Amino acid sequence: MELENRRRAGWLSKNSMMSHIKDQLLLKSELSVWIFLLLIHCSEGQHQLIGPTQPIVAMFGDDIVLPCRLEPAVDAAARTVEWSRPDLKQRIIHFRRDSVDLLTEQNPSYTRRTSLSISKLKSGDVSLKLSKVKLSDAGTYKCIVSKYGTESAVELVVGSVSSPEIEVSKDSSSVVLQCESAGWYPEPEVLWLDAEGNLLSAGPTETVRGPDDLYSVSSRVTVEKKHGNKFTCRVQQNNINQTRDTWIHVSADLFMVHSNLSARITTTMAACVMTIAVVVFIVWKWGQTRTKRQKEETELRKREMWMIGNDVELELLMEGQRDREQSMLGREKMKYLEMKKAKFDEQLQKNEEELKHVQQVIEVFKKQKEDLKTQKEKLLSLQEKEKMKIKEIDMMKDPLLDKKNKQQKREKAKQEAAQKNTEHEELLKNTEKLLETTEEMIVKMTERKGKLKTNKEQIVKHLKSTEQQIELQKKLEESERKEDKDNPPLNKQTTEQLQGRPQVELDQPEEEHNNPC
Incomplete structure (x- = not known):
């Protein structure tokens, strides 16, 4: 009996121990599940959406992918994915939930142009493919996966190019x-x-x-x-x-043709315009100078006649006051001489200015002459080259051996060379005419320069004579002033005294007659 009780007690003890072990295992199992779920939740909270750091550039009409992916990678095929453009009134571009694309609220501009790759969704890639890009597609897009509470932005720049x-x-x-x-x-x-x-x-x-x-x-x-x-x-x-x-x-030939044509027009027009302008200016200048010189000579003659008339009139009418008249005549003469000197100075200045201008014109014509000579030499050289070219073409011509195509090219080349030769001949004639005109103008301007120099010598001669007369007149006036100072004229008081003295002498006898003493 006692043995049986011991056996029963041992069995109960074993059952109790087994039960305790089971409870511990069950508790550990539940704890492991909770820890696993907690780790999953924590790992899910650490997922991020990764997008590009630089704008995406797409060409007009091309297909483009807007990148966006979960990191770490996780299956997003059953997740809610949203692509949108905040700047649009109808901002939804693409929407997917429970593995189905829901596009009822999609912006009409993107209809049938957006898609998500299911195979890529399973690896966490939620990138949006945009087909047939339009210019209006440019803007900022937002990628959102709702469960993870994160979003990513992608900027799209649209361009269009073509070859010029x-x-x-x-x-x-x-x-x-x-x-x-x-x-x-x-x-x-x-x-x-x-x-x-x-x-x-x-x-x-x-x-x-x-x-x-x-x-x-x-x-x-x-x-x-x-x-x-x-x-x-x-x-x-x-x-x-x-x-x-x-x-x-x-090709170089294209430049050459235009270069020759440009040289011809530029040289001809420049030379003609320059020649005409110079001739017109010289004629006008001569006319102005001649008119002014005639006016000046007329004024001088009038002044001289006026001075002569005054002298005669003073001599006839004021003979008794010759000293005073001569003094006035001296002052008038000085004034006249100074005026005459001023006129000569003015004429000398104008003469020197015109002489300087004529010299400048001569230098311009000489420079033009040298340019025309150089141009003539170049034209002669080009003309010889074209003639040689025509001869070479004629020597190469062989109707029996040449094909029709080559023969036509040679005929065309010969015609072009002949045309250029004609242009060179015409240009050469114009150049020779301009050269002849330029030489004639140089001769005329040189003659004009000689006349101006002669006039200048005459003006300088008269100017020196006038200056000598002025100096002489100054000395004369100085001598007269000195003479007047040594022999001063009678003043008014002395005259009155002289006029009153005879009256006093006449009155004295009357006083003596009245005085008995």
């Missing part, structure tokens, strides 16, 4: 290049570069904005042979970091 085209045109004196390019956004700038990459000075760029908001640009530049033969038109837009280049090669 260059056209060559000719005018009377230069070669003009025109560059055009249509379908740009935003508005671009146009640059011209020479063969070495240096910027060329061009006119203002013409810009037109079309109904599709795309820009068309056009630019013109005038080029010369010194810039080289290769020219590049560059259209660029820095905001979208896009550049398009087109280059063109301009």
Whole structure:
């Protein structure tokens, strides 16, 4: 009995111990579950949406992906994903919930142009694909995954580009290049570069904005042979970091033709205008000088006649006051001489100015003469080259051996050489005529210079004579003043005394007669 009780007690003890162990295991299991759930919650709270740090640039009409992903990566296929544009009134661009795209509230401008990749969603990539990008798509987009409470912003910049085209045109004196390019956004700038990459000075760029908001640009530049033969038109837009280049090669013959034509027109017109202007100015100057000189001579004659008339009148009518008349005549003579000297000084100054001008004109004509001689030599050299070119073409011609195409090219080259030769002959004739006219003008102006020098000598001679007369008159007046000082005239008081003295002497006998003493 006792043994049985011991067995029963041991069994109960074992059952109690087993129960206690089970309870501990159950508690540990529940604790592990809670810890696991807590870790999941904490890890979920640490997820972030990662987007680009720089704007995304898309070209008009292309497909583009707006990047956005969960970090750390987690399956987002069943999550709520929202793409929006806060600047729009209807801001929803794409919305997905419970693995279904819900696009009833989508902005109509994005209809059938947005999508999310299901395979990428499973790896946490919630990037939005935008098809057939429009200019109006430019803006800031927001990416939101609702469960994680985070969002990311993506800025989209939309641009449009096209390759430029260059056209060559000719005018009377230069070669003009025109560059055009249509379908740009935003508005671009146009640059011209020479063969070495240096910027060329061009006119203002013409810009037109079309109904599709795309820009068309056009630019013109005038080029010369010194810039080289290769020219590049560059259209660029820095905001979208896009550049398009087109280059063109301009043949040297094109520059040569225009250079010869320009030289002919410039030389002929400049020489003709200069010759006409100088001749007109010289005729006008001579007329002005002659008129002024005639007026001055007339005034001098009048003054001399007036002085002679005064002298005769004074001598006839004022003979008793000759000393006073001579004194007045001396003052008038001094005034006349000073006026005469002033006139000669003025004539001398004008003569020197005209002489200086004539010398300058002669120098201009001499320079023009040298230029025309140089031009003549160049034309003769070009003429000889064209003649040699025609001879070489004639010697190469062989109808039996040449093909029809080559023969036509040679005939065309011969015609061009003959035309250039004719132009050179015409230009040479004009140059020789201008050279002859220039030499004649140099002779005439040299003669005019000689006459002016002779006139200057005469003026200087008269001027010195007048100055000597003035000095002599000054000495005369000084001598008269000294003589008047040594023999002063009678004053009024002395005259009265002399006039009253005889009256006193006549009165004295009466006083003596009345005085008995």
